[in-house]
């Protein structure tokens with residue numbers, strides 16, 4: 001799947017999302033936790049192209065992290081972690097995932113989102129960079145990925161409505177769905193969301 005996404009990706013999220021303005025925070029705070037980032041090439045590109053202040057953390061399964069050969073750029077830290085476990089990085093400015101949740105059915109995706117929500121501060125932001133497929137007129141690429149998702153992973157390529165529903169059920173408010181003019185078909189939408197915090201009564205305020 002990753003190779004497929006690489007072949008068709010368009011602009012990077014940081015080229016069309018105003019991260020400098022929207023993610024401004026203290027320099028010693030973790031700026032962004034990239035969950036399921038594989039070996040971290042894209043975080044390295046973000047660092048190289050934009051040189052953001054703040055720590056960047058890439059997380060993936062321990063076996064993936066252990067397989068990283070090249071040294072990481074200064075300012076990037078790698079951490080072996082499963083997204084179904086409690087998130088060790090608390091209160092980061094942004095939690096980011098690209099083409100990770102599409103590998104998972106709603107039940108597991110909701111668990112992973114819950115782990116993020118628990119770790120967020122009041123001003124943290126969730127960024128989900130995913131493929132959002134149209135309801136009709138789906139491209140051959142997306143139709144074939146959808147079939148692969150279903151047969152191999154019991155998962156799916158979600159429509160925007162399905163992404164919004166997933167995020168709402170995970171108790172996030174979606175602020176905006178960002179799209180670039182030059183969209184690839186591998187991860188064409190950036191869902192920006194903030195947590196809805198549940199009050200002590202257990203009710204969403």
Ligand SMILES: C[S@@+](CC[C@H](N)C(=O)[O-])C[C@H]1O[C@@H](n2cnc3c(N)ncnc32)[C@H](O)[C@@H]1O
Pocket residue numbers: 001002005035036037038039059060061064081082083084097098099100103
């Ligand atoms: C389709 S790849 C996407 C990689 C990268 N985000 C990208 O956009 O190129 C899915 C990634 O999720 C990681 N992954 C799978 N299960 C995970 C888990 N339980 N916790 C954290 N990462 C996981 C995989 O190792 C893989 O790197």
